[in-house]
Amino acid sequence: MDHREPPRDRRAYAEFQHLQTRWNDNDQFGHIYNATYYELFDEAMNMSLIKRGFLDGSSGGPIQVVVENGCTYFTELSYPDRLEIGVRIDRIGKSSFRLSMGMFRAGQDIESARSHFTMVTVDSATRRPMETPKAQRDALATLIVPPAQRPILPDQAGHNP
Template sequence: MTTREPPRERSAYAEFQTLQTRWSDNDQFGHIYNATYFELFDEAMNLSLIRRGFLDLAKDGPIQVVVENGCKYFSEVSYPDRIEIGVVLSQMGTSSFRLDMGMFRNGEPRESARSHFIMVTVDNATRRPMPTPEAQRQALATLMLPPA
C-alpha cells in the first residue's frame, strides 16, 4: 500500500459551505453513514456552483455531469455536528474539471473527510462532451487558490 496523505487544513480550500447534520444521517454505529458523506459533499458542491450561475435548469446551455467521485475518511462525524465543507478547483481541462472538498466538523482545523468530484461539460440536448464555455471557466476559476 502507498502512504496515505494526511488530513488537510482549512487553508487548502477556496470557500466554505456550512451544513447541519441530521439525526437520520447517523447509522447503527452512531456516526454518519458512508453514503451520506457523498450527499453532503454534493450539496456543498452544488451550493458553490449555483452561486456561480451553474445548475440553472431553465436555461438551454451546457450542463455538467459527474463522471467520477471518491471519498477518504479521517475521523468520525455524527449528529448533531455542524460541518463546513471547503471547496477548491484542483484541475481544469478543456471539457472537464475536478473539485476537491474537505469536511470540517465543529470548527476543527483539519478535515474529517475529503472528497473529489470530476465533472464533464456536456451539451444539454445530446449529452455529448463539449468545451466548457469561457464564462463558466472564469466562474470556476474563482474556486482556485492563488499559486503558493
C-alpha cells in the first residue's frame, strides 16, 4: 500500500460547514455508509462554492464539473453525529482547481475522514474546458490555507500536508 497521510487537524482548513447526520445515513453495521460520505462532502463543497457565487447554472457562464474525487476514512461516524466539514483549496490552475475537505465530529480536533474533488471549468453550452475566470479564481483563493499556517503533526515530518 502507498503512503497514507495521517489525519489532519482543524487548522488545515479555511472554513467549516456544519451538517447533521440522518438516521438513514447509517448502514447495517451502524456507521455511515461509505457513499454517504461523498454526499456529505459534496454538500459542504457546494455550500462553500455557492457562498462565493458558483453554481449558477442559469447564467450561461462557465460551470465547474468534477473530474476526480476520493475519500480516506480514519474513524467511524454514525447517526446522530453532528459534523463540521472543513474546506480548503489545495491548488488553482488555469482551468481547474482541487478542493480538500476534512470531516470532523463536532468539537473534535482531528478529522474522521478526508475527501478531495478536482473540478474543471467548462463552457456551459459546449461543455469544453475553458480558463477559469479571474473573479472565480480570486473567490477560490479565499479558501487557500497558506502552508506556513498549516499544522505539521509529528508523524507528518517531511510530508507536504
